[in-house]
Amino acid sequence: MRTSIATVSVSGTLEQKLTAIAAAGYDAVEIFETDLLSCAASPREIARQLDDLGLTCALYQPFRDFEGMPGELRQRALDRAERKFDVMAELGTDRILVCSNCSPHSLGEHDRIVDDFRALGERAAARGVLVGYEALAWGRHVYDHRQVWEIVKAVDHPSIGILLDSFHSLSRGIPNESLAEIDPAKIVFVQLADAPLLSMDLLFWSRHFRCMPGQGDLPVAGFVAELLKLGYDGPLSLEIFNDRFRAGSTALVAQDGLRSLVAVHDQAERLIGKRSPLPPPSPIGGIEFIEFAASDEEATRLEPLLAGLGFAKVGQHRTLQVDRWRQGAINLVVNREQRGFAHSYDIMHGASICALGLTVPNPDATLRRARALAIQRYDDGTPRESAGMPALRGVGGSLIYLLRDTATDRTWTDEFRPLQSHAEGAGLERVDHVAASVDIDEFLSWQLYWTALFDVAKQVELDIPDPAGLVQSRAIEGSDGAFRVTMNASGGRGTLSSRFIGNVFGAGFQHIAFTTPDIFATARTLAANGVATLAIPGNYYDDLVARFGLADDLVAEMAALNILFDRDEAGNEYWQLYTRAFEKRFFFEVIERRGAYTGYGAANAPIRLGAQSQFRAEPVA
Numbered sequence: 073m074r075t076s077i078a079t080v081s082v083s084g085t086l087e088q089k090l091t092a093i094a095a096a097g098y099d100a101v102e103i104f105e106t107d108l109l110s111c112a113a114s115p116r117e118i119a120r121q122l123d124d125l126g127l128t129c130a131l132y133q134p135f136r137d138f139e140g141m142p143g144e145l146r147q148r149a150l151d152r153a154e155r156k157f158d159v160m161a162e163l164g165t166d167r168i169l170v171c172s173n174c175s176p177h178s179l180g181e182h183d184r185i186v187d188d189f190r191a192l193g194e195r196a197a198a199r200g201v202l203v204g205y206e207a208l209a210w211g212r213h214v215y216d217h218r219q220v221w222e223i224v225k226a227v228d229h230p231s232i233g234i235l236l237d238s239f240h241s242l243s244r245g246i247p248n249e250s251l252a253e254i255d256p257a258k259i260v261f262v263q264l265a266d267a268p269l270l271s272m273d274l275l276f277w278s279r280h281f282r283c284m285p286g287q288g289d290l291p292v293a294g295f296v297a298e299l300l301k302l303g304y305d306g307p308l309s310l311e312i313f314n315d316r317f318r319a320g321s322t323a324l325v326a327q328d329g330l331r332s333l334v335a336v337h338d339q340a341e342r343l344i345g346k347r348s349p350l351p352p353p354s355p356i357g358g359i360e361f362i363e364f365a366a367s368d369e370e371a372t373r374l375e376p377l378l379a380g381l382g383f384a385k386v387g388q389h390r391t392l393q394v395d396r397w398r399q400g401a402i403n404l405v406v407n408r409e410q411r412g413f414a415h416s417y418d419i420m421h422g423a424s425i426c427a428l429g430l431t432v433p434n435p436d437a438t439l440r441r442a443r444a445l446a447i448q449r450y451d452d453g454t455p456r457e458s459a460g461m462p463a464l465r466g467v468g469g470s471l472i473y474l475l476r477d478t479a480t481d482r483t484w485t486d487e488f489r490p491l492q493s494h495a496e497g498a499g500l501e502r503v504d505h506v507a508a509s510v511d512i513d514e515f516l517s518w519q520l521y522w523t524a525l526f527d528v529a530k531q532v533e534l535d536i537p538d539p540a541g542l543v544q545s546r547a548i549e550g551s552d553g554a555f556r557v558t559m560n561a562s563g564g565r566g567t568l569s570s571r572f573i574g575n576v577f578g579a580g581f582q583h584i585a586f587t588t589p590d591i592f593a594t595a596r597t598l599a600a601n602g603v604a605t606l607a608i609p610g611n612y613y614d615d616l617v618a619r620f621g622l623a624d625d626l627v628a629e630m631a632a633l634n635i636l637f638d639r640d641e642a643g644n645e646y647w648q649l650y651t652r653a654f655e656k657r658f659f660f661e662v663i664e665r666r667g668a669y670t671g672y673g674a675a676n677a678p679i680r681l682g683a684q685s686q687f688r689a690e691p692v693a
């Protein structure tokens with residue numbers, strides 16, 4: 073696959089854009105006209121820069137309002153094209169994008185449009201230029217790639233072909249199968265963009281909400297699959313108009329773009345049954361352990377909380393200052409080493425969740441996929457690596473250890489000396505999910521990280537009101553529910569998720585939810601152990617009675633134990649409670665799912681955020 077990206081997709085000056093695009097590893101760029109016009113360098117100088125960076129210019133774009141112009145506007149459009157061809161010669165590209173006309177002056181008559189393109193084709197041929205005609209979804213007369221294909225066939229000129237852009241086709245719901253009609257030799261260029269499903273004017277949707285393939289809801293992989301089936305082997309180029317990308321980190325967006333291209337191409341190959349050189353997205357068997365970085369003093373304060381939650385210290389690492397706490401199938405690892413990764417993490421962030429241990433069928437294959445996606449491996453030569461537990465960089469610089477799903481028992485016994493310890497337990501059985509808070513500018517980036525590397529799917533995005541602003545929340549889940557993570561981000565500076573990022577100097581995992589088969593028994597044990605739970609207002613319980621018709625005495629007990637409740641349409645139930653946060657950092661949730669409840673109690677999230685905001689250092693501004 074040849075990879076390309078339009079300069080409009082990333083932030084910065086043209087020079088900064090090109091540098092970041094080259095560093096990310098693309099083969100080519102589309103030079104977007106505004107970037108050229110607003111740049112002090114001449115087209116020749118830009119061509120030299122591209123050459124120095126090892127990039128080619130695959131396309132110059134856009135050329136607007138060309139076809140179907142009446143009267144002398146027609147001649148003027150053809151003359152304008154000549155000027156663009158001059159620029160292209162200096163830039164060193166032979167391809168130009170002509171997007172369908174949006175001018176109210178334009179005529180929609182088929183024969184006129186065909187004539188115009190024949191005239192343009194003659195001029196293009198004389199200059200060695202290939203013209204790609206693109207249907208803008210909001211074009212005045214031409215707005216569908218099927219119309220463009222009919223026109224291109226009728227024009228029948230070697231210099232005039234079709235340019236496909238997944239956004240324009242998919243935003244209008246045009247079936248991917250329609251691409252099968254197109255002669256691949258006539259495809260001048262292919263642009264890819266995804267977008268979240270939103271109901272709005274097509275132009276506004278396109279100019280502000282496009283995102284990388286896989287970050288939105290459109291069937292971009294199916295689009296690419298049809299093109300591969302046709303035998304298209306030209307570049308795949310990202311053309312992403314996105315407000316956040318325009319303001320975000322040039323390097324991050326460029327890297328994400330390449331990751332999305334690798335992932336969508338791989339997905340498309342799988343869709344058509346082609347052998348992909350990449351290992352498939354790795355299923356996650358589960359969260360085998362969650363690791364905390366802590367200093368000795370922090371660990372001294374954290375341990376009573378873990379014990380209060382019913383965990384027992386069952387193992388001590390044979391060579392490191394690392395303890396294993398266990399309850400049910402849950403393993404918590406407390407790392408007090410004075411060197412190495414966890415220690416650095418603790419210095420930077422304070423006591424935190426610094427790593428997850430995930431079980432996968434084949435860690436080596438997962439590593440190979442990660443490498444292809446430019447997901448960084450972490451290797452500091454500690455015994456963990458040598459114990460066959462490779463690590464990848466994850467959210468906020470934390471680590472993901474990869475464990476072979478059949479070898480977890482041996483890993484524990486090999487690495488940890490068992491401790492005689494007894495704890496009654498609080499009935500906690502497994503990790504239900506972990507929740508991360510990330511910067512709003514990296515919200516899409518982390519979603520792509522999970523979905524590109526692992527066999528997991530995004531759930532619908534939710535807006536959750538915090539007293540200090542809306543929080544966007546998206547769950548990412550394996551198909552069997554064995555792995556669930558939620559990503560949370562907020563533009564409001566005072567929301568819980570933003571405060572977390574400020575308090576701990578960066579994104580990270582903010583809470584862990586455990587399951588119990590009996591939340592009342594667990595809640596009573598926690599209370600007896602002196603674990604402080606998050607107090608829920610009485611108004612909430614009055615409303616519960618009204619909403620769900622729960623019995624008064626049941627609700628009274630729930631109120632005494634700070635238990636929250638939700639029930640879905642099918643009658644499945646979700647019972648939950650929260651601990652107070654450990655030193656304003658992370659907190660724990662206890663969940664009982666009854667029946668096939670698949671959500672996370674979204675209706676209760678604002679209640680929880682409201683309750684937690686009482687403990688903020690400063691009032692809501």
Ligand SMILES: O=C(O)c1ccc(O)c(O)c1
Nearest residue numbers: 134171206237278279311
């Ligand atoms: O929004 C636009 O005007 C625009 C311009 C060029 C493109 O290739 C495109 O897809 C959209």
Ligand SMILES: [Mg+2]
Nearest residue numbers: 206237263311
């Ligand atoms: Mg386009």
